[in-house]
Amino acid sequence: MINVTIKTNLNIYKTTCQKNTPLKDLIKSLNINFIFPCGCSERCFNCKVKYINNAPNPSKLETIKLKNIELEEGIRLACCSYITEDVKIELNEIEYSNFIDI
Ligand code: FES
Numbered sequence: 001m002i003n004v005t006i007k008t009n010l011n012i013y014k015t016t017c018q019k020n021t022p023l024k025d026l027i028k029s030l031n032i033n034f035i036f037p038c039g040c041s042e043r044c045f046n047c048k049v050k051y052i053n054n055a056p057n058p059s060k061l062e063t064i065k066l067k068n069i070e071l072e073e074g075i076r077l078a079c080c081s082y083i084t085e086d087v088k089i090e091l092n093e094i095e096y097s098n099f100i101d102i
Helices: 022-029 060-064 068-072
Strands: 001-006 013-017 048-053 074-076 087-091
Touching: 001 074, 013 022, 060 074, 068 074
Parallel strands: 001 087
Antiparallel strands: 001 013, 048 074, 048 087
């Protein structure tokens, strides 16, 4: 099992997963309020997260859409990356109170 720590502006989540688990699935299973603006259809490139350690190799899409400095700093797209080893990840979580109920 792989140990995953996700640190947000609101919480710290610790969990385990199988190798090659999609990060988006992990975020959803932990009920983290993270926005996937295009619904994970790989069109908006706004679902950026930061791997503090052990960033996976960038996908072809990430190498095209992210700047080199971002890739070097561990920035990846949450909808395109897979957990391959023990990792710590940072991302911005939306506070529930910021949702408008209409
Ligand atoms: S949610 Fe749009 S590219 Fe990831």
